[in-house]
Amino acid sequence: MDERKRDSMIAYLRHRMDDFGISPDDLATFLATEPAGSDTGRYRSAGGDTWSGEGEVPQWLRQAISAGQSIGHFELPCGALAQPATRTGADWKNDPFAGSPLARSSHR
Numbered sequence: 001m002d003e004r005k006r007d008s009m010i011a012y013l014r015h016r017m018d019d020f021g022i023s024p025d026d027l028a029t030f031l032a033t034e035p036a037g038s039d040t041g042r043y044r045s046a047g048g049d050t051w052s053g054e055g056e057v058p059q060w061l062r063q064a065i066s067a068g069q070s071i072g073h074f075e076l077p078c079g080a081l082a083q084p085a086t087r088t089g090a091d092w093k094n095d096p097f098a099g100s101p102l103a104r105s106s107h108r
Contacts, residue, residue: 043074 041050051058
């Protein structure tokens with residue numbers, strides 16, 4: 001990644017951290033206290049639901065797949081944290097599932 005792209009990405013991340021009220025100290029503290037290998041999920045929904053990939057496929061994932069979404073869309077990269085993102089201040093106006101059963105948390 002060239003220096004300009006790197007600087008642009010850092011500016012974007014700082015802006016998003018400000019949007020969610022996350023300080024660099026908050027991030028450093030979280031990373032320092034989060035035990036390595038604490039991932040419990042291989043797949044995660046936008047709502048924070050996780051599935052390890054073993055056993056029965058959960059309802060939220062079955063619904064997304066039957067609606068045409070790829071299972072790969074929900075797959076976490078290696079080493080990703082399984083905790084859901086902070087929801088405060090999230091901008092959901094571009095959510096492709098808004099208004100659908102997938103957007104309702106009671107369908108898990």
